[in-house]
Amino acid sequence: MDLSWLERFDRHLATERRLAEPTRQRYRQDLEAFAAYCAEQDLSSWSAVNHDVVRAWVARGRRRGLAGRTLGRQLAALRSFYRFLIREGAAAADPAAEVRPPQTPRRLPGTLDPDEAAGLLDGADFEHPLQARDAALYELIYSSGLRLSEVVGLNVMDIDRRDGLVRVLRGKGAKDRVVPVGRQALRALDAWLRHRPAWADAEETAVFVGRHGARLGPRTVQRRLQRLARLRGVQRRVHPHMLRHSFATHMLESSGDLRAVQELLGHADISTTQIYTHLDFQHLAQVYDRAHPRARRRGDPDPE
Structure with a gap:
């Protein structure tokens, strides 16, 4: 692998895209890790990398415990790098274009009752x-x-x-x-x-x-x-954001009107607001587990 392309890409990020040094450092770390993986696979050039190589790299990262968000960031760096290589004539296609990171369960926001x-x-x-x-x-x-x-x-x-x-x-x-x-x-x-x-x-x-x-x-x-x-x-x-989450949760519990809550919160996409339906369901599930006689495991004490 010609590692000089990583240096050229870093200059591109600094001079053309004007990215800050911490951001460029993350790009370098991710791309150097990928270059090391390619060397292990005996790949001699950036143009020799295909979708299967990238998928295998992502799969290895997952086995090593990397979160979906981290793998997504690495793939984004790789796509950006290959766009640069294509522009410079050093690659014909982006091997990461169709590769997606594994889904990470969305963490529910904390709320106050x-x-x-x-x-x-x-x-x-x-x-x-x-x-x-x-x-x-x-x-x-x-x-x-x-x-x-x-x-x-x-x-x-x-x-x-x-x-x-x-x-x-x-x-x-x-x-x-x-x-x-x-x-x-x-x-x-x-x-x-x-x-x-x-x-x-x-x-x-x-x-x-x-x-x-x-x-x-x-x-x-x-x-x-x-x-x-x-x-x-x-x-x-x-x-402060916990107060905003609490507002959304309490509004949804009282009204059941997801669209209205979306408008009040200023979410462009209703899928962002739908996380509060998960919170509401979580609350209902807890109530069910405590109250329904068929939900309690044998030997659990009766609720007072």
Whole structure:
């Protein structure tokens, strides 16, 4: 194998595609691993590699315990490399084009049950600016299913307090959406907005600002939620996206309307939203296992 092509490809990634060094390093590691495999198979050139070689490489990675996501990343690097070789006339076809990594079971997101959510969010002192701000932040995420990036990106003009709506801006090329805001979230927002003028710089448009007067950063939101969870006695790690997952799960359990939940979350593809049907089914299965006499194994105690 002519390994100089790996160096040329790295220069292509750096100069033409302008990829960062950590990304290029991952490409190099994946392609060097593949080159070593090809050397073991006595392949003398990149053009000698075919689909069967790539499939065998993926199968070996799977036997060695590599996750489907890792194998998918390696295949993506190989496809990108072969597109470059084809462009340069060093290969005629991409041997990885039709090879797919094995499916990895999708990890279900963590959620809070309604009592846990209430225990986390209730009890803020709205006369205290920091508590009022944090309560408004977390109530809004849970009330409207916002992403962390969306809630810190909110501007004052995005909130319609009279009609109880918030306009969520998704950035260039993405579809904006308007979602309802619940009563508790509006109450917390009103409390925070009374404090905000004393905190925000004169030209600052952000709804949520820090002590420095500028837009609040995501890491601060994450840290303060973890601190609040500890203070409220939540016995597991809580993060802002868990509130969004909890919103989706509780909405779906109550309404059963997957399309509506998709719209509220801003998912482009309903298959993304369908993960919450698995969560709902998991909950129902647990209830069934506890309650149905035919579900319990012989010798299990009766439920109280």
